[in-house]
Amino acid sequence: MAALSRFLRATATAARGMSTVAPESSVIYPAGLAAGPNMGSSVTLVETRDLGERNVQWVFLGCPGVGKGTYASRLSQLLGVPHIATGDLVREELSSSGPLAQQLAAIVNQGKLVSDEIVIDLLSKRLENGAAKGESGFILDGFPRTIRQAEILEGVTDLDLVLNLKLREDVLIEKCLGRRICSQCGGNFNVASISVKGENGMPGIYMAPLLPPSHCTSKLITRSDDTEEVVKERLRIYNEMSKPVEEFYTSRGKLQEFDLPGGISESWPKLLEALNIEDSDHKQSAAA
Numbered sequence: 001m002a003a004l005s006r007f008l009r010a011t012a013t014a015a016r017g018m019s020t021v022a023p024e025s026s027v028i029y030p031a032g033l034a035a036g037p038n039m040g041s042s043v044t045l046v047e048t049r050d051l052g053e054r055n056v057q058w059v060f061l062g063c064p065g066v067g068k069g070t071y072a073s074r075l076s077q078l079l080g081v082p083h084i085a086t087g088d089l090v091r092e093e094l095s096s097s098g099p100l101a102q103q104l105a106a107i108v109n110q111g112k113l114v115s116d117e118i119v120i121d122l123l124s125k126r127l128e129n130g131a132a133k134g135e136s137g138f139i140l141d142g143f144p145r146t147i148r149q150a151e152i153l154e155g156v157t158d159l160d161l162v163l164n165l166k167l168r169e170d171v172l173i174e175k176c177l178g179r180r181i182c183s184q185c186g187g188n189f190n191v192a193s194i195s196v197k198g199e200n201g202m203p204g205i206y207m208a209p210l211l212p213p214s215h216c217t218s219k220l221i222t223r224s225d226d227t228e229e230v231v232k233e234r235l236r237i238y239n240e241m242s243k244p245v246e247e248f249y250t251s252r253g254k255l256q257e258f259d260l261p262g263g264i265s266e267s268w269p270k271l272l273e274a275l276n277i278e279d280s281d282h283k284q285s286a287a288a
């Protein structure tokens with residue numbers, strides 16, 4: 001695979017200088033996960049360990065709005081592996097006539113979270129179908145969310161790397177509040193023009209807005225859940241849930257943190273550098 005040959009030394013870099021704290025029993029199980037960690041020992045995930053020459057097996061962590069999906073998608077194209085977002089799997093199943101569609105609709109309509117079992121079932125099917133088509137490796141996005149999910153994943157596959165994408169919280173909030181959707185074409189834009197001066201040894205951050213074409217300008221709307229209060233609450237919940245997962249992977253020596261230095265054009269080359277990936281062929285197009 002040509003993409004594979006461009007891929008040089010993507011190493012499972014050990015987390016740098018982070019204190020390792022034993023995972024505690026502080027995992028939050030929201031309504032849909034109320035059964036907690038001992039429910040259903042029968043979950044299975046497709047065995048991916050025995051593939052011959054395999055590609056990267058990575059997990060991307062990062063709070064909502066950080067751009068995790070964008071970077072995961074770009075890297076998966078570059079490395080020739082599928083970008084598997086569990087949120088997409090749920091949405092696809094919902095809009096299908098698949099066996100879980102009805103059950104999922106009921107859960108989502110009640111505003112509950114989809115259980116580990118269902119997510120793992122969907123993920124397992126996705127990996128099986130992919131393997132049948134000759135896929136090797138993956139970048140997972142949105143999974144695992146809990147230590148229990150991380151343990152299940154660990155039982156069946158060897159992750160090379162868990163990349164934790166981070167962005168300064170004040171910048172992240174500003175970015176989330178700048179999100180706009182075109183009510184006519186559904187396009188996603190961002191009107192926030194972020195420019196934070198560096199201070200106290202911290203680098204500055206610049207993020208250009210993603211402005212709509214002129215025919216969309218008058219039709220922009222803000223999602224009702226992109227208010228400051230909701231964004232902050234979403235972050236708080238994410239941080240609470242993700243901390244034990246991050247600690248889990250830190251204790252495995254698999255967590256690599258990456259502080260996003262700005263928008264995509266600033267971050268993409270630095271991210272490739274941090275991952276030891278050479279992208280000579282795609283340098284132009286990827287940064288576009």
Ligand SMILES: [Zn+2]
Nearest residue numbers: 182184185216
């Ligand atoms: Zn539009």
